[in-house]
């Protein structure tokens with residue numbers, strides 16, 4: 001049993017809510033999907049129009065019903081009616097035109113599935129990414145894979161390339177795995193929350209969005225925007241990340257969802273949070289539900305009450321600080337040190353492990369360092385890695401044409417602050433590249449050599465793209481300053497070409 005305090009103002013009564021529920025376990029991708037759950041009311045709304053065979057995945061635990069509710073913590077019937085009406089009217093007039101909102105009036109199953117696929121792709125892309133950024137990605141994605149059947153035939157490499165720059169690559173992998181699973185089962189697109197939840201990567205939020213928008217199942221959605229709007233409407237200042245508080249947001253959203261237009265209603269609530277009830281500057285005077293908003297009402301009576309203090313701000317967990325060395329290894333063609341060749345060779349790219357951060361993506365050879373280190377230590381670590389992984393040994397089978405520290409930058413992941421030291425290492429291999437490649441032990445490390453043109457057109461992560469851009473700029477500066485590259489027989493220097 002847990003007790004949640006809903007602090008409504010300095011001088012308002014503090015009411016308590018007794019919760020006798022357990023939360024669902026979830027391994028889905030967003031914080032909300034990991035922590036939230038539908039109450040059994042939601043599950044009771046399963047569509048019964050299309051009987052599907054039982055899927056093989058184990059059932060997820062779902063929340064137990066609330067046995068007792070404090071009626072004061074819910075909206076009154078009158079409020080529910082008014083909020084639904086006001087929000088839908090506002091949404092009909094003001095909704096943004098977004099490609100995933102295009103709909104067909106056809107009731108054909110095929111059209112609904114197409115819509116469901118579009119909603120799924122857009123919702124996954126929209127997690128942690130701005131709408132304006134997503135539009136472009138979404139359009140390119142739908143051009144390449146217009147239906148779930150097209151996506152199911154794609155490779156992970158293609159999907160990662162298309163996703164490059166959006167971050168959270170695990171989500172792209174789940175989209176692909178989910179598409180393959182749905183197509184392989186041959187039962188059509190799952191059309192209820194409970195069936196959708198069995199698809200890899202689909203949590204409560206995404207399931208609710210797809211089921212309500214594409215299949216009109218009367219189920220709610222709760223994302224960051226919805227939490228903010230509900231917290232302000234009910235002046236809930238409890239920690240929005242607490243499982244018991246999240247549970248209550250689901251309960252309130254379930255109460256509000258419109259039974260005739262569930263998808264539109266859910267989108268209207270999210271849209272309100274995105275464009276009117278924003279985190280820092282809510283536009284309360286233009287808000288269609290301001291007359292039902294407790295935070296706004298209190299703020300009008302007491303200047304010390306700010307609507308933006310709802311919900312409570314939660315401090316982010318401290319980021320881990322990592323330091324890494326990225327060594328951009330460029331191998332020049334030819335096998336004679338004195339031979340003049342074109343300045344651009346091929347670059348070594350390494351595939352990351354299939355698990356963990358940026359799983360299965362390509363990067364330049366990189367090593368995580370033991371904290372901040374000097375350049376000598378970084379170079380030693382890089383040499384050791386190159387020798388062990390690719391049998392590249394400047395004292396033995398290759399010569400260093402150029403070795404320069406190019407700079408450093410900080411790359412932020414959700415939970416890691418990664419400082420990357422970038423080094424350019426230009427080599428020529430004795431006996432030529434082809435012989436060296438032939439001799440490589442295939443081992444467990446997956447890697448390849450690509451030329452600059454291929455590299456530029458590959459879908460690289462933004463971190464890898466930053467490294468490559470730094471190297472390109474550095475090389476350009478050298479060229480501007482030194483003229484053409486001049487490879488000296490003995491040297492590891494690039495000298496200025498004689499102007500004469």
Ligand code: SF4
Pocket residue numbers: 229232233276277278282283284285287288289290291293294295296307
């Ligand atoms: S009145 Fe203001 S705080 Fe309340 S829901 Fe509307 S925009 Fe948000």
